[in-house]
Amino acid sequence: MITRRLFTALAASSVLAVAACSAGADATSQQTEYDAAGFRERMAKESTVILDVRTPEEFAAGHIPGAINLDVQSPTLTDDVASLNRAVPYAVYCRSGNRSQVALDIMTERGLEAFHLAGGIGAWQSAGYDIVS
Incomplete structure (x- = not known):
């Protein structure tokens, strides 16, 4: 069973990963x-x-x-x-x-x-x- 703390950590890291990928794509795309x-x-x-x-x-x-x-x-x-x-x-x-x-x-x-x-x-x-x- 996933604990609330583990779930929160996974959710936060997913959001950060998506944000980082989006920012990187915008910065390098031309x-x-x-x-x-x-x-x-x-x-x-x-x-x-x-x-x-x-x-x-x-x-x-x-x-x-x-x-x-x-x-x-x-x-x-x-x-x-x-x-x-x-x-x-x-x-x-x-x-x-x-x-x-x-x-x-x-x-x-x-x-x-x-x-x-x-x-x-x-x-x-x-x-x-x-x-x-």
Whole structure:
């Protein structure tokens, strides 16, 4: 039979454990997906590298100013990601957000700080932001 003191101690430690896990998750979690306005604001921070992970043909047709093309479908993608500078954050986008999520997953697994544009370049253009070719 559980005594009142033991029950109280177990209940208190459970509450503390949940609180500690919640606080730790909030402190270490970082937003990785932004709408066009949030993406634009975050990518404007100093040293952020903008990566367009679409095909070279899509990139040539129009991209966010200052972006570098890193084709997520390239057979050299793993090596390309491995060569990226770990000291800077990366703003990643594609056409709709699917390929940029794939790239983001690969990048964060390798310890890079990265975030991506929800809705891709279409969302960027819908928000009225410029692209260049």
